[in-house]
Amino acid sequence: MSAVAILGASGTIGSAVARKLVNSGRRVLLVGRDPEKLDRLGAELGTPTAVVDFRSSQPLEAALVEHGESLGGFSGLVNCIGSLLLKPAHATSDEEFRQTIETNLFTSFALVKAGGRLLRDSGGAIVLFASAAAEVGIQNHEAIAAAKAGIVGLARSAAATYAPNNVRVNVVSPGLVRTELTRRIWESSAAAGASRELHALGRLGEPEQIASLTQWLLDPANDWMTGQAIGLDGGLSRVLPKRRPAGG
Numbered sequence: 001m002s003a004v005a006i007l008g009a010s011g012t013i014g015s016a017v018a019r020k021l022v023n024s025g026r027r028v029l030l031v032g033r034d035p036e037k038l039d040r041l042g043a044e045l046g047t048p049t050a051v052v053d054f055r056s057s058q059p060l061e062a063a064l065v066e067h068g069e070s071l072g073g074f075s076g077l078v079n080c081i082g083s084l085l086l087k088p089a090h091a092t093s094d095e096e097f098r099q100t101i102e103t104n105l106f107t108s109f110a111l112v113k114a115g116g117r118l119l120r121d122s123g124g125a126i127v128l129f130a131s132a133a134a135e136v137g138i139q140n141h142e143a144i145a146a147a148k149a150g151i152v153g154l155a156r157s158a159a160a161t162y163a164p165n166n167v168r169v170n171v172v173s174p175g176l177v178r179t180e181l182t183r184r185i186w187e188s189s190a191a192a193g194a195s196r197e198l199h200a201l202g203r204l205g206e207p208e209q210i211a212s213l214t215q216w217l218l219d220p221a222n223d224w225m226t227g228q229a230i231g232l233d234g235g236l237s238r239v240l241p242k243r244r245p246a247g248g
Contacts, residue, residue: 002075002122003027004218005064007054007111010037012179013129014080016207017214018045024215029067029074031060054081055102057110064114075124076218077115081107082129084181089142097143104147105154112158115167123166125218128155130173130229135237138198148173152229159227168226170217175233177205200235200242 004021008014009030021028022045030049032038038049048071050063068074083103085096108128115126133141134148152171159169176195178186185191186204196202213232216222231237 001026001220002073002124003029003068003071004076004078005029005031005067005074007031007052007060007077007079007107008081009049010034010041011080011082012181013177013207013210014078015041016211017078017080018047020208020211020215021218022047026076026218027071029064029071031063054107054110057113060110061114061117064118068118073122074118075122075220076127077111077119077124078127078214078218079108079111080129082181083144085143086140087143088140092143097146100143100147101150104144105150108151108154112154112169115169116158116162119167120162120165124168125220125223126155126158126167126169127214127217128169128171130155130171132173132175132231132233132237134173135229135231155229156227163226166223168217168223170225170227171229172210172213172217173229173231173233173237174205174210175199175231175236177207177210179207197241197243198236199233200239202241203234205232205234 004026006014006018009018010032018028028047030038030042030047031052035051042049048067050067052059052063083100085100128151130148130151133145134152155169155171
C-alpha cells in the first residue's frame, strides 16, 4: 500500500494520526515546519520527515514529489495544520484574520492542489480538518469559523472535481479536543466546564479518537465516501445538550 503524507505531523493530532498509521503498517511521511519536533517523532516512528514552508504551495508539492519516489508514491494526504483564535470580529486585526486564513484554509488548498496532481492517476484519499464551529454559531469564533467553513466548501468542490480520478476528499470536523493548541481551555476548570456543557455527551474529545476516524477515511476499504464533513464533536454541532445540575 502506498504511503500517507501528514501535514502538521508534529502537533498533537498529527502525531496521533502518524502513530495510528505506522502501528497499522502504513508508510508515513511527516511534514511540518519545526525540524526538531519532526526529527524526534521521525526517530520514534522510524519514518522520513520533510520540513516545508507552507506560505507557498510549490515547496509542499516539491517535497511530496521528492519523497514520494522513495516511498512508492502516496495514496493518502492529510492536513492536520490548524490554529485557534478566539476573538469577536471587532477585536480581530486584519493581520490576525489573514494568519488564520493562511494557516487553516491556504494550507488545505495547497494540499488539495498538490493532491490533484499527485493522485489523479492512482487515486487515493485526502483528509482535511475543519471544526464544529463551521457548522454551528459559537461566540468569538468568527475568524476560525470562516476559515474552517472555507475548508468544507473546498473539500466538497474538490471531491466533485477529482471523483473521476478516484480521489476522495473528506473533512473531519471536531469539537473541542485535548491538544496543545487548546491546553489553556481544558486546563482551566471554568473554561473546561463551560466547554463540556456545550457538548451533548458532556466531555471533551481525545486525539486518538480523531486519529481513528482519519485512519478510517484513508483506508481503501472505505472508498465509497467522498465530499463529507464528519462531525466528531460529542454532539456539539447537531445535538442540544441537556442542562446538567451544577457539579454534575
